[in-house]
Amino acid sequence: MNAPSVPASQPATPGAAMIRTLGLVATVCGILIVTAYQGTLESVAANKKIALERAVFKVIPGASSVKEFVAGTGGVRPAGGSVPEGAVKFYAAYDQAGVLKGLAAEGAAKGYADTVRVLYAYDPEKQAITGLGVVSMRETPGIGDKIYTDAAFLKNFVALDAKLGGDLKSLANSIKVMKHGTRQNPWEIDAIAGATVTSKAVGKGINESAQKLLPLLVPHLDTLQGGQ
Amino acid sequence: MSIPGQKPLSNLEELLEGVWKQNPVFVMVLGMCPTLAVSVSAMNAVSMGLATTFVLLGSTLLVSLLRNVIPKEVRIATYILIIATFVTVVDYLIQAISLAVYDALGAFIQLIVVNCIILGRAEAHASKNPPLKAVLNALGMGVGFTLGLFALGGVREILGAGKLFGISLFGPDFQPWVVMVLPPGGFFVLGAWLLLFNWLNSRKAAPVKPVEGHAHV
Numbered sequence: 001m002n003a004p005s006v007p008a009s010q011p012a013t014p015g016a017a018m019i020r021t022l023g024l025v026a027t028v029c030g031i032l033i034v035t036a037y038q039g040t041l042e043s044v045a046a047n048k049k050i051a052l053e054r055a056v057f058k059v060i061p062g063a064s065s066v067k068e069f070v071a072g073t074g075g076v077r078p079a080g081g082s083v084p085e086g087a088v089k090f091y092a093a094y095d096q097a098g099v100l101k102g103l104a105a106e107g108a109a110k111g112y113a114d115t116v117r118v119l120y121a122y123d124p125e126k127q128a129i130t131g132l133g134v135v136s137m138r139e140t141p142g143i144g145d146k147i148y149t150d151a152a153f154l155k156n157f158v159a160l161d162a163k164l165g166g167d168l169k170s171l172a173n174s175i176k177v178m179k180h181g182t183r184q185n186p187w188e189i190d191a192i193a194g195a196t197v198t199s200k201a202v203g204k205g206i207n208e209s210a211q212k213l214l215p216l217l218v219p220h221l222d223t224l225q226g227g228q
Numbered sequence: 229m230s231i232p233g234q235k236p237l238s239n240l241e242e243l244l245e246g247v248w249k250q251n252p253v254f255v256m257v258l259g260m261c262p263t264l265a266v267s268v269s270a271m272n273a274v275s276m277g278l279a280t281t282f283v284l285l286g287s288t289l290l291v292s293l294l295r296n297v298i299p300k301e302v303r304i305a306t307y308i309l310i311i312a313t314f315v316t317v318v319d320y321l322i323q324a325i326s327l328a329v330y331d332a333l334g335a336f337i338q339l340i341v342v343n344c345i346i347l348g349r350a351e352a353h354a355s356k357n358p359p360l361k362a363v364l365n366a367l368g369m370g371v372g373f374t375l376g377l378f379a380l381g382g383v384r385e386i387l388g389a390g391k392l393f394g395i396s397l398f399g400p401d402f403q404p405w406v407v408m409v410l411p412p413g414g415f416f417v418l419g420a421w422l423l424l425f426n427w428l429n430s431r432k433a434a435p436v437k438p439v440e441g442h443a444h445v
Contacts, residue, residue, distance in 0.1 A: 013299035014395075021298055024308050027314035028290075036317040040324035046329045136331065142406030143390075 058089050059121035059131030060102040063093030069224070071216040076223050088213040092224050100124070100225050105213050106135060107205030114138040116147070116201040122162065122214070124221050128186075129160035129206060137227075144198040153192050153199065161186035162210050169215050176204035207212070231357045231367060242361050246369030251419075252345045253376025254425040255272070259345045262336045264414035270393050275329045277334060277374025281287025283340050284366040284373075286314040286355035292362035296357045307350040315340045345373060376421075383417045384408045 055065045069078035070086030083089050090105040103124065108117040116139065121131030134148045147153060163171040173187040177200045183190035189200035231349065237245065252258045259280075266276045287310045290371030291298075298306050319337050322330045330337070349369055385391055390398045405433040407413050 013301055016254065018299045018302045020310075021294075022302055024311055025294065025298075029309055032313050033316050036320045039318040043324040046321065051327045067256045115286060141406070 019156050032036055038137055052091070055119050055133050055135065056104045059104055059119055059133045060093040061131075063101040064096045065094050067092050067094070071213055071220070073216065076217060076220040088209070088216060090213055090217065100132065103217070103224075104131075105205075105209055107202075107209035108200055109201040109202035109205035109208065111137060111139050112117040112144055112197040113140065116144075116198060116205060118147075118202055120157065120206050120209075122210070124218070126159060127161070127163045129157055129162050129210070131156040132202070132206075139195075144194050146192045146195050147202055152194055155192070156183075156189045157184045159186065160189065160206075162214065164214055164218055168219060170211055171207075171214065175203055175210065237361075238363070239364055242364045242369040245365060246367075246372040247375065248372070250369075251376060252369055252424075253373060253380075254421060256345075257422070258348065259343050259373065260418075262339065262343065263367050263380065263401060264411065264418065266333055266336050267377050267380035267384055267417075269332075269385040269389070269391075269415060270382045271329070274374060275322070276333055277324060277370070279333070280340055280343060280345070280373055281367070281370025282318050282321075283311060283314040283343075284341045284346055284349060284370045285347060285363060286317070287303065287311045287312060288349055288366035289359055290353040291350045292359045295357075298355070303351075303355065304347075306361050306396045307355075308346060311346050311350065329417045332336040333361060345369060380417050380423055383420075384413055388413055401414035 022041050024225050036146055052065050056187065068089060069092055070074055070079045070083055070087045070089050072084055079089055088105065090103055092103055093101045095101050102121045103117055105122065107118060108115050110116075114137065116137040117135040119133040119135050120129050122128070123130040132148070137147075139145060139147075160175065161171045161173065162175065164170070171187075173185065175189065176188045177191050178184075178194075179202060180191050180193040181197065189199065189203045191203075230340070248253060250256055253263055262280070267273045270368060291307055291312050294306070301325075304356075315338065318340070322333070322337060349366055353365050357365070380443055385393075386397060387405045390396060390402040390404045405413070408417070
């Protein structure tokens with residue numbers, strides 16, 4: 001690199017000058033960053049809310065508003081602040097009349113390239129998973145992304161059985177991903193041929209999340225009705 | 229530019245320097261990490277190009293304004309501080325404009341901090357030139373980078389997904405070349421563009437001009 005042609009006349013810069021310059025630049029930079037942060041705070045929050053609503057509305061058709069809740073050992077309460085240990089966050093979607101249309105929660109498991117995070121819809125009446133959306137993934141385009149483009153795979157999530165067992169402690173049958181073409185039971189997911197690892201990640205993520213969430217949530221479903 | 233004895237460039241030449249003659253992607257081959265990684269679609273490529281242009285403009289302006297007060301011993305620290313500031317600003321701006329774009333670009337927004345085009349401009353140009361020239365040069369480089377990214381992203385999206393800016397081009401019967409949106413596709417397309425550029429350059433009979441000594445980070 002060329003020798004800097006900046007103040008070539010000075011033999012050595014005194015330490016105080018360096019600290020002063022760095023301090024000055026840091027102050028200017030600090031002001032710029034804080035201004036940008038404050039200025040965008042509102043629209044970022046609004047964008048995040050819209051993105052969440054869009055994701056939930058996609059898996060729960062007919063919904064028009066979303067509320068965040070936390071299900072813990074002490075019951076179900078509206079989400080606010082941090083999620084306590086052992087509790088699970090979920091979303092309740094209501095239609096315009098304020099009737100509960102369905103619930104949605106996130107599941108995550110390691111896929112082929114990175115963690116696959118999905119949002120699934122749970123229908124309390126059918127006691128089944130009724131929709132699947134992808135929150136984030138870095139799977140191979142054209143292969144792993146079939147989990148949200150492949151119509152046959154998405155059919156698995158029209159009424160995927162997620163009934164609780166008699167003791168209400170866990171699912172009666174854990175959700176399993178079967179090799180393509182070997183699905184037999186309503187709690188099984190038929191994997192996509194050629195994208196088994198990603199399909200399995202979807203099933204594992206849903207199973208882990210549902211096993212944790214539903215026992216905490218189902219006994220308190222009444223509190224969510226008409227929760228406008 | 230700053231080569232001794234060379235005639236200073238006019239404002240227009242300064243602007244066009246980065247767009248064509250010293251195009252960061254096709255001539256200097258700088259900033260390859262974001263170039264190859266985010267150019268999977270035209271939209272991503274243009275967003276990344278604009279974000280980088282914003283950081284280039286902001287940081288070169290500030291570096292150029294402060295060029296006489298920054299002691300040479302701490303200049304790199306100062307440049308990085310200034311660049312990191314504008315990257316943070318652009319990070320928030322993109323989140324405010326579109327979360328979809330933010331998620332698509334991922335870590336590559338933050339990685340603009342270490343984009344060698346920007347530090348290269350601050351060190352090799354903005355620290356020696358008055359604000360107007362520095363900003364024009366940075367604008368040219370930014371536009372050149374955006375065009376370069378678009379050239380890659382457009383081709384990769386057309387071949388790899390059969391779309392451009394998300395609009396389907398060939399109808400449902402088109403079988404996309406998935407490899408084009410995978411990492412190897414980035415190298416294929418970049419290689420093809422570099423071939424084209426070098427072929428165009430070698431066809432010009434003009435004597436070869438010495439290339440300015442840029443740091444290839």
